[in-house]
Amino acid sequence: MKYSQIIFFCIVYSCFSYSIKDKFCGDDNCYQLLFLKKGAQLNEIRKQFRELSRTFHPDKNEGNQFQYVKIVQAYEVLSNEETKTAYDEYLENPNRSEFYYHYRYYQHVYHPQTNPYIVVSVATFLLSIIQYVARIGMYKNAIGRVMETTHFKKVVNDRQKGSKLSKEQVIQETLKEVKITGAWSYPKFEEIWIIAILNFIYSIFYRLYFMIKWKYYYKDGKSNIEISKKDQEYKTQLLLGINKSRWETVDKELLIGRQLWISENMKEFNEEQRLRQEEYIQQHSNKYKQYKRFQKKMQ
Numbered sequence: 494m495k496y497s498q499i500i501f502f503c504i505v506y507s508c509f510s511y512s513i514k515d516k517f518c519g520d521d522n523c524y525q526l527l528f529l530k531k532g533a534q535l536n537e538i539r540k541q542f543r544e545l546s547r548t549f550h551p552d553k554n555e556g557n558q559f560q561y562v563k564i565v566q567a568y569e570v571l572s573n574e575e576t577k578t579a580y581d582e583y584l585e586n587p588n589r590s591e592f593y594y595h596y597r598y599y600q601h602v603y604h605p606q607t608n609p610y611i612v613v614s615v616a617t618f619l620l621s622i623i624q625y626v627a628r629i630g631m632y633k634n635a636i637g638r639v640m641e642t643t644h645f646k647k648v649v650n651d652r653q654k655g656s657k658l659s660k661e662q663v664i665q666e667t668l669k670e671v672k673i674t675g676a677w678s679y680p681k682f683e684e685i686w687i688i689a690i691l692n693f694i695y696s697i698f699y700r701l702y703f704m705i706k707w708k709y710y711y712k713d714g715k716s717n718i719e720i721s722k723k724d725q726e727y728k729t730q731l732l733l734g735i736n737k738s739r740w741e742t743v744d745k746e747l748l749i750g751r752q753l754w755i756s757e758n759m760k761e762f763n764e765e766q767r768l769r770q771e772e773y774i775q776q777h778s779n780k781y782k783q784y785k786r787f788q789k790k791m792q
Contacts (some may be wrong), residue, residue, distance in 0.1 A: 525568040628680035
C-alpha cells in the first residue's frame with residue numbers, strides 16, 4: 494500500500510472513531526501539563542519533562558501514575574517538531590476541520606524518516622553497480638565460451654605456428670577480433686542505468702530547448718540565420734524518428750544534405766521511401782498481394 498493511501502485510510506478511520514484532541518492531550522493543555530508557556534523550545538521541553546518525571550514517576554514514593562501518563566503524552570506531542578506544529582495550529586484555531594488535523598497528525602506518523610529522493614538515488618546507484626558487474630561477468634562468460642569452441646582453438650593454433658608470440662599472446666590478439674553483441678556485450682558507459690536515466694532527463698530538457706530555438710530563432714527553418722551543423726543533425730534525427738544508436742549506422746551526411754526540415758524535401762523523401770517499400774514488397778509476391786488487399790480494406 495502506498496504512503497498516500499495509508500494516510501487517507503487512517504484519516505477516514507480516525508475522523509469517524511474519535512476527535513483529534515484525543516491524539517494530543519485530550520481536554521488538557523499539553524503545555525500546561527508540563528508547566529510551560531506556549532511556544533517553548535525543545536531544550537526547555539526536555540528539561541521540564543526530566544524534572545517532572547523525577548517527581549511523578551510511579552517508582553517514586555510520592556509518584557502519581559495517572560499524572561505521569563499525561564506528562565509522557567504531552568512530552569510525546571511537544572518533543573516532535575511536526576506534532577508540535579500541528580498542536581500549535583490546533584490551539585490557535587480549535588474549530589478548524591477535524592479532517593485537516595487528522596491529516597497533519599498522520600502525515601507525521603507515517604512520514605518517511607529518510608528523504609525518499611535520497612533513498613531512490615542511492616538504490617539506483619547500487620543497482621547500477623550491480624548491473625555493471627553482472628554485465629562484465631556475462632561478457633567474460635561469453636568470451637570463455639568462444640575460447641572453448643573448436644574454430645577458435647584452430648585459429649589460435651594456426652596463428653601460433655607462424656608467430657614468435659606465446660600462445661597466451663596469440664589468444665589475446667585473436668580475442669581482439671571477437672565481437673560480442675547484444676546483452677552479452679561489454680557494457681558501455683551510457684548503458685549503465687544511472688547514466689541512462691540522467692541522459693533521458695537531459696534529452697527531455699534538450700528537446701524542449703531545441704523546439705523553442707527552432708521555432709523562435711530559426712523560424713521553423715525559414716529564417717535567414719544559418720542553421721548550425723549540430724542543429725541540422727538533431728532536427729533530421731527528430732524528423733526521421735531515429736534513435737541515437739541507429740543514427741550512428743546510417744549515412745548521416747546524405748540525410749542532412751537532403752534538408753528534410755523543408756516540407757517539400759520531406760514529402761519527396763517520404764515518396765521515395767514509399768516506392769522503395771512497394772518495390773521490396775513486389776519482390777515477395779505473397780506479401781505484395783496481402784499488402785494490396787490491406788490497402789483496399791483501408792479505403
